[in-house]
Amino acid sequence: MQELLGRIAALDPQASLSLRVIACFDELIVGNVNTRGLLSAAASLAGCHAGFRQDHPPRTLRVTPRGELADPGEPAASSITCDGLTVWIERDGPARVNDTIILERLALAVRIRHGRGRRESDNRRELGLLLDPAVPVEDRRTAAARLGLTGPTRYRVVAAPLFAVWDDHPTGAEDVIPTPYGPIHALVVPHDHPPVAAAPSGTGLAAPVEHLHRSFRTAVVALRLCAPPATPSVLADDYGGLVGLLADTPIDADLPDVDSLDDVMAHGWGPATLDALVRAGSVRQAARLAGVHHSTLQTRLDGVTEAVGFDPFEDGIGRTRLGIAYLVWRLRNSRVLDLPAPTHPAPAVG
């Protein structure tokens, strides 16, 4: 895969290769891939041997970039040791640009694969149990205690894609959680923690540990409402009770109001106009929010009214219908979890 990374860089010098390395390891973690598989991926990405050593019981593993076993050897200079587990990559000559991220992610993945305190009956890690409402509440409390989340304090879950860029990474329980939208990086912070500077990211509603799954679900909704670069992060609190409703709406629910927005949103003016209509109390205010003339907005409003089949300003229910349809449409069409492909301009990250 080193060769593929080289091709991507040649095709698109702006592409973030570190982002792809991160996404690769996150899938390996979610897929519960074993140590040899993790080393094979690291060696393949780096184009050189990768190794692993554990202290107790003593065990060493080295693999080639083709995933074949190599003779045991000593850790290379470029290594990470944590909890008695050492991983390394054997670069001859100067380090390459992705070496650090490959080694870092390999170390994280190996630690998780060798996770401490794993339950016999359920091989998910503690945070995965805590955030799953199907797990009995007593087990969730136990998981919370193991994670150091105790007492009556309320917490929030921050949800981010695996490739998010964290300007500031708070310490807290964190893990990668599988969801229908792909693996999501979840981090738990106290309810009064200042907003987390990660893009893109969504921060869930505050909840006690027994209901932290609710915070996670609302955090994922908030995340999917992000639209970088304009809206790099979203707080579920900004949507109050609506966000819970959105979290409970199946993505394939039959909602004609939402379908009717497809044509409107396809217009260049669609997203900004709908956003203004949903937030404003009057056509005049909506025009101001959208930064267009009153008559221009009125024309667009007529178009929206025709498309959806009701006038959003006719009464309060109309605006509520439009507002909910607009939010669900944004969730359905969210691209925030897509790993940018090199055929598209990549965000300036990594």
Added chain:
Amino acid sequence: MTSVARPDFDPELKAGLAVVGGVFPPTITPDLIAFMRRSYASPPIEDTLRGRAIERSEHTIAGHRGDPVGVSVLRPAGASGPRPGVLFVHSGGLMFGDRFSGADLVLDWVDQLGAVLVAVEYRLAPEFGDPFPREDCYAALEWTAAQAGRLGIRRDRLMVAGASSGGGLAAGMALAARDRGGPALCGQVLDYPMLDDRGVTPSTAQFDGVGVWDRISNETGWTALLGAARGGPDVSPYAAPARATDLSRLPPAFIDVGAAEIFRDESIAYADRIWACGGDAELHVWAGGFHAFDIFAPHTVLARGMIRTRDAWVEKILAD
């Protein structure tokens, strides 16, 4: 989210897609052909051959309509006496790639098994539609057989091999050689072959927008080759071997394919019909495998298994 039921990708392969997707998007439309020609171009052959005891020579042969077509001959260094021969047909959806695309996987046959590999630069669609690609390949097969003495190839141990579109072309060559009384073949290696232009199998509908080479990509490839004839009554079985009604009297076939790719069903059907006709076929379906996973993620458990299994079959057929 999609509501189509489909087998999951193997976790190691799924991880590989995070990288592969940057070079090979799941859905290839005609406007992406130019991008794919850059992204799927093979690395310099000198790099691929470095450290291997392989000698390379370049030749120009008469392709379809006598037009010049390039072939490379790769032979084990210092080989003495006639060797088994392999005509290798590259992958690339009929529209991109070059004669060395994916060749690193077959080079072991040269320096480990002692075979002479002939790689043909068949002309690509859409600039060159049917029959150019398949007749360029067939011309290379006839040339290889005719020049066997000069190339140091045993005429009684000649095999065709190809992956994806190359697998389809290899299968078409085996059919044409049988029907035209052409060179005798000792085997055909069809890796996840592109056999059927009709796109009607369940697996074709299962992998839209995910993995490598989805239904849309396949339509793009077949349309580039066949134009309006795609899916209609007038498609040659040498272009789309799934169209062949008689699969008897063919050389032994080795067919491998992923369970999580669109070519799963047409590959299984081809093997099944060879058996029904009394022929010799070996079929391997790799659970969780996306299209061409051995090319894109050769370091994974699944790919190592696929490569090992294929190489063992080729050794059985080719080795002295």
